[in-house]
Structure formats: C-alpha cells, structure tokens
Amino acid sequence: MAECTKILYQGGVGEIVEKKSRFIASVAPVATEQEALDFIAAKKKEYWDARHNCYAYIIGSKQEIMRCSDDGEPAQTAGRPMLDVLLSASVYNIVVVVTRYFGGVLLGTGGLVRAYQGATKAGLDASVLVEQRLGRELTITSDYNAYGKIDYLLREHAVPVSASEFGADVRLDVVIDADLYDSLPTEIANVTSGNALLSWGDYVRYGYDAEKIIIFEKKT
Template sequence: MQEQYRTVARAGVHETEVNRSRFLCALGPAATEEEAQEFIARVRKEHPTATHHCFAYVIGADASVQRASDDGEPGGTAGAPMLQMLMRREVRYTVAVVTRYYGGVKLGAGGLIRAYGGAVGEALDALGTRIRRRFRRVTVTVDHQRAGRLENDLRAMGRAVGEVRYAEAVTIELGLPDAEVDAFRAWLADTTAGTAVLELGGEAYGDAPAK
C-alpha cells in the first residue's frame, strides 16, 4: 500500500473563461469507478445544453485506474490534459468534469489543452486538497479505572481516537502509523502498568493531522 495520497478536499465547481468560452470544472471525491461515472452523469444532467462534458478521473492510492474522455473535442486536447493535471498534482480518488459552453472563438489544439488542463488546476487550487495517510487499526482494552485518563492522554497526544466502548472493560479504537506501533506499545505498557491489552487490526487510510 502507498504510504499516503492526496485527494480533493471537497466537491465543488470553479469557472474560468477563455476567449468567450466558459469552462466549468466540477471536482469531486470518487472511491470507485461507479462513483466517478455517477458524478459525471449528474454534471451532464445539470448542464444539458453545454457543448462538451470532458472528464478525467484517478482511482486508487497507486493510481491504478485512470480514465479520460474528450467528449467530442479533438483527440487528446481535453481529457488527456485534465488527467495529466490530476497526476501532476498527485491527486487520487478524484473525478474532474469540465463542462464547456462554446463562445464562438476557436481555440486551436494548444489553446484547448491549456484551457482544459488549466481549468482542472485552477479548480484544485480553489477547492483545495488534503492528504490521507496509511495507518494501522489498533484496539486497546483497559480497565475502567484507567480508561478515562488513558483516553484523555491519547487525545492530548493528537492520536486518531475512534470508537470507545464500555462493557466489563473499556475498548478504545484508534489509528497508528505502522512505524509508531512498537513505541506506542511500550508507552501503553508504561502508562497502564502493563494492564492494557493492544490488538492490531487491518490497514486503512485516514486524514493526516493538521500541522
């Protein structure tokens, strides 16, 4: 698995104008190709009179799925530069649709490439991106007497604390970078006098903490 990847911070639309043609770039997160295609279909429905709906998307932390479409523009002048911009910015799990309303002035191949690629770049700047890092799911089981202080300590340390369940004992779920598991295990044993139990789960991605 990749250690981290960048994705769009939120869904949104950013508009640019080039020689009287309007270029509306809609960006959104997409976990699967199906989600990307659904996003594209929604944009098409919202702009039924537009001249073109060109798109590109990248799925997978390792960019294993890459798709693009010129949607009637000259080959290689729309979808490809859009995809290249997503890849250049190292953006993953993201779909971009650039809707063009033709303004009556032909842009030429070079102009189209700059316009479509630039629309995606400007939209990424406007909407922002976020980093998601790989982590290990961890479950800590501790007695009630130590649970409150331990949870407070974990949050104070900036740990990604998830669900906390109270039963005969207290279980606290959190995420840790793989490289920090051994140090955390030692800290936990010291903090709880060896009474806490640490169980390692699977791997996933989560938002990197803000700096």
C-alpha cells in the same frame, strides 16, 4: 505502478472563465468505472447545451483504470491535461467533467490546455481530498489514574482517538501508524506500570477530515 496516496472524500464544483469561455469542473468520488460513466452521462445531460463535456477519471489505488476524453476539442488539449492534474495530485477513485461554454474567442491549443487544467484544479480546490495513511486499530482500557498519562502520550504522538467511553474504567479506541506498533504499547506500559489493557484490532487505511477519523478499508 505507484500507489496513490489521496482519495476524494467529497466532490465539488469549480469554475473559471478564459476569454469569455466558461469552464465548469464537476468532481465526484466513484468506486467503479461504471459509476464514473454514469456521472459523466448525467453531466452531459445536465449541460446538454454546452459545446464540450470533457472528462478524466482514475479508479483504483494503483491507477488500475484511467480514462479521458477531449469530447471534440483538439486532440490532447482537454482530457489528457485534466488527467495529468489528477495524477499530479496523487488522487484516485475520482471523476472530473469539465464543461465548456464557448465564448466566441479561440484559445489555441496552449490556451485550451491551460484552461482545462485550471478548471480541473478549481474543481479539486472545491472538493475535499483526504490523505491516506496505513495504521492499526487499538483499544486501550485503563483506570482514571492512568488516563491522564495515556492521553498525554497519545497527544504527544498525534494518535487520533476514534471513540471513547468513560464508565467504571476508561476505554479509548485509537488508530496508530505502523511506526508506532512497537514503541507506543511499551510507552503506555511504562507510564501505567503495566496496568493498562491493550487489545489490537484491524489493520486499516485511514485519514482525517476536520480532525475526524475516516476509515477507508479494514483488513484483519
């Protein structure tokens, strides 16, 4: 089973209207199936007067747990189409509840599928999805003369700096992708004549949100 590449960092709410029916998509990050079930229960309580509260969720980077429900809509017209949107987005640890307030006009099976998928997409658009990358933490310590050259290299390779400290020396905590494990330390050694101190840290799954590094998982 393929591993998902995106994780929900921040949930959101999206809404569409189809032939007077309102479809409200509530999206939330979850780490366990119980968290997903609790969120679904909370939405059903919040929207107690709605005709339907359909849902879909995926738990685990390898999609270990996937569930969906039509909640009274015709079979395969709500939950499964919602789940298909999540699978297409390659996202996991996510739950989506689409609440429908019936507007008095029947949509037909095709119309329902399009509406529930459209609402789910609107919910994702209102959320923050972060693409995961595999990397390793590296601490670079140098004098101020070498700092400019190191900073140039990091920018050239789009290596994110998670923390910096400017004291007697310059200390930079960075995260580098796997394809730079060998080449970047060599380049740093070359431009600093071997005077920079490099210290490896944990292997990580990480991503960006507004240029801020987010660490999802660490392994020594």
